[in-house]
Amino acid sequence: MPTPNWLRRRGAKPQAADDKLWEICPSCGERIFIKDLDARLRVCPKCGHHFRLPALDRIALLADGDFDEIAENLTTGDPLGWSDRIPYREKTQNDRTKSGLLEAIIVGFCTIERMPAGLGVMEFNFRGGTMGGVVGEKVTLLVEECARRRVPCVLVTASGGARMEEGMIGLMQLAKTSAAVERFGELGLPLVSILTDPTTGGVSASYGFQADIVIAESGAAIGFAGRRVIDQTIRQKLPEGFQTAEFLLEHGQVDMVVRRADMKAALANVLRFLTSARYGAAEARRPKSA
């Protein structure tokens, strides 16, 4: 895939710190050259395991060509003056270097199979994709701007939940983004979420599952409480395949499970259908008194 202009404008992708040449597939043990893995949308050629996809690659996968980023300069301060083993400011600075992004989400506008749409993509490599004030603000801005432009909104999630380092400000982003989603819903415009590995906590428990159509990517871990939390709290053996996309499908929680290679086509099918001609649209415009 040639590098789209918007991606070129952003500059080169950040180099992995250890400069490693290959990855080991956690599912089948295959040793795969990173170059080959990237060329195959980071899907294991042997067993189909989906490695995590960086946000910029995800945008390149879903958008037709150009991507018009909004709110690209929003950055995180340190509302609580937080420090644990490492001060919060230092963590976010490290994540900026590591991911090449200012925060854990990129939002903007593009076309998807020629249909204009808002697209927000989360980046797990930035604070585990957690939602603090900036992620919440950018999601809200995107949804509001989609409403203003009367276009569908697509949110690709990858998140550990609300951001601890911002305390209750983090938690309240669930309410803030939900309010935007609720208002957006009144316009009869579609919100589609694509849940990727991993999507948990405050993001699954807000816009992740508030969408009209919820698509899960093959093999993604999706849930509310993370596996480790459940393990340590109830000390029960968890069933095989627990909290995978396929497990969620069987348990009625997602509309469909889609492989990465088929994702754009599946998303476009949904968008095309939901934005097709509305029954009664002509009537709605007719004055009530007539």
Add this chain to the structure above:
Amino acid sequence: MNVIVELEKPLLELEAKIEGLKKLNETQRVDFSAEIRALNEKALSLEEEIFGNLTPWQRVHLARHPKRPLAMDYIARLDGFVELHGDRGYRDDPALVAGFAYLAGTPVFVLAQQKGRDTKENLYRSFGMAHPEGYRKAARIMRLAEKFAKPLISFIDTPGAYPGIGAEERGQSEAIATNIKLMTGLRVPIVVNIIGEGGSGGALAIGVGDRVLMLQHAIYSVASPEAASSILWRDSSKAEEAAQRLRLTSEDLFEFGIVDEVVPEPMGGAHRDPGKVIDAVLAADKRALETLMRLAPDELVDQRYEKYRKIGAHEEMVLDRAAR
């Protein structure tokens, strides 16, 4: 045992014989065309003899014929079907299939009860008997249909809602009740197709609509004849008599105004020519939608109200107070 499968055996044998002769006729020098003609005539009269005057009980079995086209056979003839899964709460119920597709270019949401073709699939699909989560998936689709202003079409083929412990624990009644109410007020056109068995509230839970179409040999009943037999006669052997009395055929229901249109089937039932039957049903759906989509949402819902408001039967009696 399906009584129709038994009844149609001699006909199928005869038809196989005709096919055999036709092949011979093409490959051998001897001319069998006279024999073929004679056998064809015999087949026609045998068909008439077997199927010309089916009893309601036989019609029940025809509706349950193992080769009868199932909901997914109809859905496969729509364009671009995409299945949507799950009630977002408990489980994806394979007995109730939901999704969206295009009917002759018109975007529609689709709901259907799906039986299995074999034992394995029947276990997977609970013989087309939905659990509460199946009906809640349907409710979710109904709300989407309204939100995105798309018509809804449904295909009914179920012995009834799943009777079981889990289904009761999770609120089977509430799930069915919610759907029936939702459908009465849904502000988009709804076309219902009864293609096989319409079993009670479990069928009605996706069966309230502006146009209710029924295949000639489908059945639609307040309870299966077997259930009615055990409930009213306290004896499960009276199913045949129950079938007779329940008035569950398409002619009966058309007369009651419960069904708006009966789609004819070929002699011997839909399974004798599935492609033709499916096309006829979808063509009828298309016509129905064209008419309904001309109505404004308010008119549509008002008409639907009147349609169901009219169904009933009552008499009046003036009590003679002095005589009491």
